[in-house]
Amino acid sequence: MLTPMMGGGLQQTTNYRVVLPFYIFASISFLVAASLLLLHTDIIQSHYFNPHTLAITHVMALGWGTMIIFGASHQLLPVLVEGKLDSNLLAYLTFIFTAIGIPVLAIGFYLFHTGALLQTGAVLINIGVICYLANVFGSAFKSHTKSVHAWFMITASLWLFSTTFFGLLLVFNFTQFILPDNSVAYLSIHAHLGIIGWFLLMVIGVGSRLIPMFLISKYNNPKALWWIFGLINASLISFLIFKIADAPVASYYFSVLLALAAIALFGRHCYKAYKVRIRKNVDEQMKTSLLSVLQMLLPILALVTTLALLPADSHPNIALLYGFCIFFGWITAIIMGMTFKTLPFIVWNKVYHKKAHGGKTPVPKDLFSEKVYHAMLLVYLFGFIVFISGIITLNDIILKTGAAALLAAAILYVFNTGKTLLHQPKKL
């Protein structure tokens, strides 16, 4: 028996004007970060608290990772909360404040101008994040149903605000000592609020819906997703408690174990979705996204090694390996894969929204060059592996080779993003 719904249940799409600026900003950020990495490979030989490392990390974390998540999540928020985006104005404000704040903050770190420049950047970013948070809350709580995916998004946004607000305190603490200790002592808290609370929670929350959707797989397991949600939050909260209580280093293994269990469950979720997919052939973008799930394990491996070696402080570069595996590894791979799944859709919807009948129109994957994507992926994987070898061996030639390959991957990424954005309708 058929039950008609007149227009009900139809997903309301977000206006492309809201979304595309985030993608443009993120692709430029990736190019900037890869260029800086090539220019300053010497940072691997020094302590992670140095101006160039801080600048590159923040360009990657905020300009690249966060901005692309902002763009994609404004588009996907209706899909995740089963409603519609609450406010286009808030989305524009999010972009304006963060797009100004991030370069100001990055320049502030690069020049290590600990006063007005860093403070202005941090304040602007926080205003942008508050606008984003308000939009996520408005959209989620106006929706009638709240799926597990919506809770991933709501909680991740709260952790993001915790990260940027704590970052703001750290920036002011450089000059005004508002915290009991110096800012360096709190870096791991700030970093993990962002890595676990924001990136891991958000990527898994969004990925657990998008990966089955793009594989055209009917697999869904909300119970397992609730477990993953609980494990990630427990991992972060336990880490914060151990850190504040100044617990022995060994206790951090408990938090690592919880995160590892969450990643393993997410890997299982993706594998099950893959197994029951309807389309046999899996495109390269989806393969890249699935690869990024495996890449989640590398930072964990680096972290365990760091925990084992840090007490002796004999290999400080291993801590940098941890950060590199996260930002240039897992986050970059998932963004590369998902950009060329989501961006072509957004542009296709803009160009061919009412033209996809009466003759075959291009499909979204026709909007970018698959050859360039393939080359980007190969160069990226080469650069990623070589740079890791450089970090371990502390060899500058190997580091430069890896960084040059990553820059080449960034150039190819920008090329394909530009090609997609500038796509003109074909005459039908």
Add this chain to the structure above:
Amino acid sequence: MSLNIITNDSEKCEIALDGLYDVYDPEVGLNVVDLGLIYQIDFDEAEKKLDATMTLTTQFCPMGESITSNVTESLASAYPDWQINVNLTFEPPWDYSKISPEGKAFLGR
């Protein structure tokens, strides 16, 4: 017809489907007919009214708006003087079994 589309007028339905074979789900790259998204097409000759009932591969399909509007335009092209109503339903939900043999071959299954 080999497709499981409910209709009260097979001849008119064939004409409607001719156009719908050109409406694609952009992600899958397969037309909405072979994908099994069209459930029912009924014709009211006296009122000049066409009622189509269709679904999407997922309720949260971000391309849903585009696909349904293209289905409506395709039907309007086939029956220009008719009133076209396209109803969206998720009961029964779409699944693999609704894909035509041609569609399954296209998907490598």
